[in-house]
Amino acid sequence: MEKFTKLSGVAAPFTRINVDTDLIIPAEHLKTISRLGLGKHLFSYIRYNEDGSPKKEFILNQDRYKKSTILVTGKNFGCGSSREHAVWALSDFGIKCLIGSEFADIFYNNCFKNGILPIILDQSYIDKIVKKISFEKTSILNVNLEKQIITIAYDEFLKFKIDPYRKKCLLEGADDITLTLNKDSLISKFESNLKKKFPWLDR
Amino acid sequence: MSQNQSPKTLFDKIWNNHLVGNKDDDNQLLYIDLHLVHEVTSPQAFEGLRLLKRKVRQPQKTLAVPDHNVPTLNRDNIEDELSKIQLEMLEKNTKDFGIEFFPINDVRQGIVHIIGPEQGLTQPGMTIVCGDSHTSTHGAFGALAFGIGTSEVEHVLATQTLIQNPAKNMRINLEGNMPFGVTAKDLILGIIGKIGAAGGTGHVIEYSGAVIQNLSMEGRMTICNMSIEAGARAGLIAPDEITFNYIKNRPRAPKKNWDKAINFWKDLPSDKGAKYDKEKILKVDKLDPQVTWGTSPQDVVSIKGKVPDPNTESDINRKNGMEKSLEYMDLKPGTKLEDIKIDQVFIGSCTNSRIEDLRAAAKIVKGKSVKTKAMVVPGSGLVKQQAEKEGLDKIFKDAGFEWRDSGCSMCLAMNADKLKPGERCASTSNRNFEGRQGKGGRSHLMSPIMAAAAAVAGHLIDVRELI
Ligand code: SF4
Numbered sequence: 001m002e003k004f005t006k007l008s009g010v011a012a013p014f015t016r017i018n019v020d021t022d023l024i025i026p027a028e029h030l031k032t033i034s035r036l037g038l039g040k041h042l043f044s045y046i047r048y049n050e051d052g053s054p055k056k057e058f059i060l061n062q063d064r065y066k067k068s069t070i071l072v073t074g075k076n077f078g079c080g081s082s083r084e085h086a087v088w089a090l091s092d093f094g095i096k097c098l099i100g101s102e103f104a105d106i107f108y109n110n111c112f113k114n115g116i117l118p119i120i121l122d123q124s125y126i127d128k129i130v131k132k133i134s135f136e137k138t139s140i141l142n143v144n145l146e147k148q149i150i151t152i153a154y155d156e157f158l159k160f161k162i163d164p165y166r167k168k169c170l171l172e173g174a175d176d177i178t179l180t181l182n183k184d185s186l187i188s189k190f191e192s193n194l195k196k197k198f199p200w201l202d203r
Numbered sequence: 204m205s206q207n208q209s210p211k212t213l214f215d216k217i218w219n220n221h222l223v224g225n226k227d228d229d230n231q232l233l234y235i236d237l238h239l240v241h242e243v244t245s246p247q248a249f250e251g252l253r254l255l256k257r258k259v260r261q262p263q264k265t266l267a268v269p270d271h272n273v274p275t276l277n278r279d280n281i282e283d284e285l286s287k288i289q290l291e292m293l294e295k296n297t298k299d300f301g302i303e304f305f306p307i308n309d310v311r312q313g314i315v316h317i318i319g320p321e322q323g324l325t326q327p328g329m330t331i332v333c334g335d336s337h338t339s340t341h342g343a344f345g346a347l348a349f350g351i352g353t354s355e356v357e358h359v360l361a362t363q364t365l366i367q368n369p370a371k372n373m374r375i376n377l378e379g380n381m382p383f384g385v386t387a388k389d390l391i392l393g394i395i396g397k398i399g400a401a402g403g404t405g406h407v408i409e410y411s412g413a414v415i416q417n418l419s420m421e422g423r424m425t426i427c428n429m430s431i432e433a434g435a436r437a438g439l440i441a442p443d444e445i446t447f448n449y450i451k452n453r454p455r456a457p458k459k460n461w462d463k464a465i466n467f468w469k470d471l472p473s474d475k476g477a478k479y480d481k482e483k484i485l486k487v488d489k490l491d492p493q494v495t496w497g498t499s500p501q502d503v504v505s506i507k508g509k510v511p512d513p514n515t516e517s518d519i520n521r522k523n524g525m526e527k528s529l530e531y532m533d534l535k536p537g538t539k540l541e542d543i544k545i546d547q548v549f550i551g552s553c554t555n556s557r558i559e560d561l562r563a564a565a566k567i568v569k570g571k572s573v574k575t576k577a578m579v580v581p582g583s584g585l586v587k588q589q590a591e592k593e594g595l596d597k598i599f600k601d602a603g604f605e606w607r608d609s610g611c612s613m614c615l616a617m618n619a620d621k622l623k624p625g626e627r628c629a630s631t632s633n634r635n636f637e638g639r640q641g642k643g644g645r646s647h648l649m650s651p652i653m654a655a656a657a658a659v660a661g662h663l664i665d666v667r668e669l670i
Contacts (some may be wrong), residue, residue, distance in 0.1 A: 017524040018400050018499045022636040027257035027615045028586060030430035031272065033292055035353075045638045076401040079434060080636060081615075082336040083244060084352035102401055105436050106336060106350055113354035152556065163368065165230040177257075180362045186224045187260075187364060190234055200457035200464040201236055203263040203330070 001165045002115040003173035007097055007143045009069030013061050013130040019073065020080035021107060038085055039092030048091070060093070064136050072129055073100035079108025087114045097143050099150070101126050112166050115173065117145060119160045128152075145170060210474035212372045213439055214407045217347040217471070222362055233234045233367045236329040237360050239315045240302065242265040242293040243617070244334030248357035249296040259362040262301040268326065270292055271564070271617050273307055275580050275607035286618065299359070303405045310486040313583020316340040316553040317422045320424065321583055323453025326466040327442035332359055337553050337633065338437075339430040343423035344450070345471050346431040347407070350431065370436045371480040373406040374473075377414035379488035384667040386563070388555060390414070391429040391630050392493035393486060396503035400502035403435030406481065409473065410440050412488055420449040421559035428554045429633050430502040441472035450490030468593035494663055495648040496542055496634045497528035502635070504540060506653065506665045512536035531637055532645050533625075543647070547622060548573070548658040549640070550604075550651055552614035552632035553581030558589050560631065560651040565595040567655035567669055573603040574661030575629075578620070604658070616641045629657035 029041040036136060047058045054061040060068060070088070077100050078086060085111045090098075096116055101123040103111075111118045121129075132152055133139045142151040145167060150158045180187075195202045207419050211219075223232040238261075245267070252259070259265060272286040281287040291309065297304035304374035305312045311322065316337050319325040325341045332338060332350035334356040355365055375394060395402070408430050415423065423440050430438030447465060450456045457464040486670040491505035502525075504511065513525035513536065529536065534543070550556070550564050561581065581587035581598050587609055590596055596606045614632040622628050622644025632639075635646040647663065656666035 015520060016527065017520050018501075019632075020499075020636045022615075022634070022639050026638050026642070027271075028642075030243050030617065031283075033250070033289060035247050045642060058488055074524075076404070076434065079400055080336065080431075080634060082334060082350035082352055084247075084334075084354060085354070090267045102404065104401070104434060105404060106352060110352035110354065113352060117257070163229055165228070165366075176366055177251075177255075177358050177361050180232065180358065180364060180366065181257075183224060186232070187234070187362065190223045191363075198328075198467070200326075200460035203261075 001113070001173045003147055004096065004115050004170040006145065007069060008140060009096070009130070010065060010067055010139050011070035011072050011099070011133045011141045012065035012068040013072045013075040013133055014059050015072070015130055017021050017074040018076045018079055021078055021083050021086040022080055024078070024086040025083065030083060030085050035088045036092060038089035039094070042089040042093045047163055051193055064098060067094065068093055070097045070099060070141055071095050072126060072133060075100070075102045075123070077103050079104040082106045084110045084113070087111055087116060091116055099126065099129060112169065115170065117143065117170060119143070119150065121158060121160055125158055208476040212473040212477045212479065213409060213441055213471055214347065214370065214372050215346060216438040217328055217330065217419050218369060219329065220528065221466035230366050230368050232364045233330060234364050235332050235359050236264060237324055238317070239319055239331070240265060240288045240356070241315050241333070241335060242269045243271045244353050244550055245296065245356055245658065246289065247290045247353050248360055249300065251357045257361045259300045259360045264363065265302045265360070267297045267302050267320060268312055268315050269303045269307055271611045271615065273610040274618050275610050275612050278307055278608055283618070296494060310584035310588060311588065314553045314556065314611055316412050316428065317557065317586065318346065319580035320420070321453070321585055323450050323456035324456070326450060326464070327446060328471050328532055332365065333659055337428050339435070340428040340553055342430065342438040343420060343440050344446055345440060345468070346435060347439070349437040351398055367503045368506060370407040371405050373403060373408045373415055373483070374479040375408055375410050375483045375485060377410065377412040377485050377487055379414065379486045381414060382490060384492060384652070384670060385487070385490050386650040386652065387425040389490060390487060390491045391426045392495065392500070392648065394424070394488050395429065395433045395497040396493065398433055398483065400432060400499050400501040402433040403430060403433040406435050407437045407439055408433065408435045410438065415440055416443065416579040417649045419559060420445060422558045424557070429500065432633055448659030472532045488644060492653050492666060493532070493649060494653065496532065496534060496540065497525065498531055498635055498637050499528065500633070500635060500648065502528055506540050506663065508537045508540055510534045510536050511647070520620070541665065543663045544627065545575050545657050545662055546626045546630040548575050548577040548654050549613045549628055549630040549632065550578070550654050551582070551612050553582065554633045555631035555651045556580060558586050558587065561586070561590050561595050562593070563649040564655040565598045567652050567666060568602040568604070568659055569598050571602055571659045573658040575658050577603060577658040578605040578607055578613070580607045581609050585607045608666045613640050615639060629654045
């Protein structure tokens, strides 16, 4: 997995509430067997017209936000399906960080597995950030994971919280399957206990 | 009382029983008893294993079935090239890694969350995962069951564990008597309407109270199924005699250890005095059949109600959300729900495609004819077989319904079963998101009997008028 340490990039405000993973990547694009190439289908139903041309009003089609690497989101972003394709599509488009007041659980988990940092802040801060990035001159945000801060102006910082294990995995780009496989003997011990305790589960 | 003897919730008990190693970390290693796999969220996980030459740790604790992509007509010939590849991939992957697989023409094939319980694989006290958010369905048996992403699917395949931080506990107590014409679907829609689409985020919701205790397993599954629509990580219902009777004698139910299993299961329900992080009470006596009007499952009203007015909403983000929903749904505030015309009716999905659902819907349509396009998609080949044995297929077909083979079908429109742009559907599925049932399609969620009534009437209608 790619490491996430610091990021300086354009942030796009996309404040719609309850953005579900069907909206992020509609089911018709889930027939792939690869993780790659989904960026072009990101938000496809609201991003393109019938003829395939980009919808002018959609935020990521606007010149200023086309190269966004940060998305500032509305409440309950990523709700609905567990499809990791939603995160793959965001990542393939170039999004590396999400900032919102509330993310759906499975989506939130999926972000970390793909090197995307989802930051949770109080809605009042989100509103403040949205206001700021709505101006071209100030649409860039700086995110520092090590220090857990977002710099919104040269002298204005917002501190964010993050689970230490997840932070470590992002900073190191660690693969948690490898970390868990290192605990093989613990798992084997658990399994032999399980056989004794719950014999009906022994398949 | 020492820490260990303090009263525990059902969730706490299952969690503690499945912890591998250290309990003190924020992120704990949780052992997984059953891993269900389908064709859409697994190919990349198997690919990951192959790349690093990893094996599946416990193939015998894994079951795979194709459901999302499968055609519900003429399934011997899958026309969609991409779907075909994905389906073939699942077959190949399960073969290569030694995992049991129910092929498309096997009578046991069906929606992954229908077949776990049907086979008796889903049992109280287990941990169950699947790369699918509606894994919450299995919580109806008092199993901790939740959806995971593809990276986590790979993690479970390789290690039979997951790295998790514990969820918070929420209890929703349902009190009173179920009114006539009100079903489990109405209960869960009512709950989501009340607590919101993110009301359960970070929590496992345990449903309790007399209403739940009197519900069939089918009804309990409908409720737990849609826990994810309230944002919850999982839904849970304490196992009882109804649960045990449902499991007994199913193909994969415990056989020689049945008594041991039952004894263990009986100790699972939450202890008296167990602490919940949140508690809610819902009185059901006055509940009407529920219908959604918008594009989030929380956009729900009584069938007797009207489409709400965004101008009465004080939260600006919520107001904008409602306006977007209404625009997409092509509805005006103040419209009576019963005046909304329907083009299509879908009875199916892991929420409502079990035999009990089909029986209830068939009762409504018996001897009548539909005024819309309408289809029934049984949840599994076995459900279909049972329904045909009871003559339900004939009732549906005589009324003008299409009678299909099992699968997810128009619940997510990955196969040929889709709404056309602008079409409005009365659906027994769980999601009314934009484009969920086909690009530009409009979905109203409701119970099987309400959907059946809508098919007969051609518009949304209070089913109680037809009974
Ligand atoms: S029926 Fe619908 S909700 Fe259920 S598993 Fe299939 S696609 Fe998902």
